[in-house]
Amino acid sequence: MELIDRMLRGDVRALARLITLIESRHPALPEIMEQIYGHSGKAYVVGITGPPGAGKSTLVDRLTSEFRKNGERVGIVAIDPSSPFSGGALLGDRIRMAQHAADPGVFIRSLGTRGSQGGLSLATREVVRLIDAANYQVILVETVGVGQTELDIMELADTVVVVFVPESGDTIQTMKAGLTEIADIFVVNKFDRAGAANMLRELLQMVELSATREWTPPVLSAVAFRGDGISELAAKLAEHRAWLAARENGRDRQAHANLAEFADVLTGVIGQRLRSEAAKNSLADLLHRVKDGAVNPYCAALTVLHEPSMLKDLYTDEPGEMPDRPSRRKK
């Protein structure tokens, strides 16, 4: 498609348009992704997560400036799964926009979950691949919230930064468990607040207790809004990035990721089509009876599992909407 060529040649508006196609789950999506796939896989992806109010947006903003000093182009993907019905731009997004809007080396996009039907982690991976293919060397993925979706999203990051603030209370305590397992780097932000030293000590103890990994997550402090601790964070990111590159078992991780991505894409498309009743002919009757309750959902699933050729009209019923088949398919 022409849009893809333009995107690959650095056209930011083409990139934005393609991301919108991802958000709307356009039927041609698998073909688009197949075509850009070979151009992706080069970017360094940093996931930044932590409880709401931890100052992640500010941190991402400052970090962006740091990467820009080195001349690296930065893509930012901000995700807010806790507001599935808003779909609008995040506040932090607008603040950043003001600061980096004039810089062509920074691309910012926020993703809501409107219409993504539980496929937010897949959509995020696709958006990251697109920005990657558009030749941004560093991609920062920021998630708000700490549910399963956020953990799934963090799986696509090379380095995961978990941000806490010196705030006690049940909320943060409950959130900690899930987040600490996935952290490559900890940051205690808003370090000028009371309780900061305690929080730091606590995290250091936690890291020590679970120090069975090859990489021991450092615990950093920061006051992001005035820029304190940012260069230290950038340095640790560079260290982890180099460490990853030197590792041998990156291959296993990649094989696992390939398989997961394949499964996600395939089941994503099938699920989307089934829910939208897009199927014709072979499956239409079954879908109708499932809807009516004449056949129960499990019975219907078994029927298809035992006879998957029933799915044959699920994807190919809209030939007009599909671009030319990618040549690589003709093995």
Added chain:
Amino acid sequence: MELIDRMLRGDVRALARLITLIESRHPALPEIMEQIYGHSGKAYVVGITGPPGAGKSTLVDRLTSEFRKNGERVGIVAIDPSSPFSGGALLGDRIRMAQHAADPGVFIRSLGTRGSQGGLSLATREVVRLIDAANYQVILVETVGVGQTELDIMELADTVVVVFVPESGDTIQTMKAGLTEIADIFVVNKFDRAGAANMLRELLQMVELSATREWTPPVLSAVAFRGDGISELAAKLAEHRAWLAARENGRDRQAHANLAEFADVLTGVIGQRLRSEAAKNSLADLLHRVKDGAVNPYCAALTVLHEPSMLKDLYTDEPGEMPDRPSRRKK
């Protein structure tokens, strides 16, 4: 299967065993669910959600006693998606256990997300169906956290209760947006704390502003640990339950739910098998090449979408693990 018969006859240990099969994603799961499906669909399912520390467990506990007074059997499913690596019993669970352990009319189970690969909402729905089939009239589903997964889970509830506490701060504010959209009933718990009246007023305003729905969500107050406000909550639940039963558009909602359940089951099984490389013959070569990176995941997905019969060995490769095929399949 014998286990299913025992479960249907009220054997609690058989029920617990079947839930364990769900958690481990046993290959025979679709067959099991197909067999129990006809026995489910009678229970009144109440979802209880809200930020961590809102006192949901205590509320569920008190509510259970209330339903028991009316002689209804109560199933409780407690979910903690924010701790995907713990897998253990929740603290609240143990407290409740102590109180209701001697009561055969109460069944309690907590679900971690260990190994559920993003399929937590599907697993929860299956567990609820099982408890429903085991003849518990009321099922309380409690989730901790406020991500997309929790919202997905709440979709299966007939009535959604959102619990807040009078606690200000960024955290709660951020969480509010997503939660208020799904609430049928609000509860401000820990109402003896400072800021309670403010929180109540705020919620009432929010409800007023969005009062376009047929059911206007009431805003209740409670101090669950000493039992205040519980009978009022139980009364509102009864009111909403009756309102639902009298509604006409329940049919549309059911049709949508049937289709979604079918899509989830089918794609869940396919995704699980692809990730585990369980496929033999027709798909083994492709999976191998995806793993190696010889074929990119999107290209592989397109290949299968255009030729779904490739999936034929995905499910039927372990005949030994499958029970007899349900007779209804032979249409």
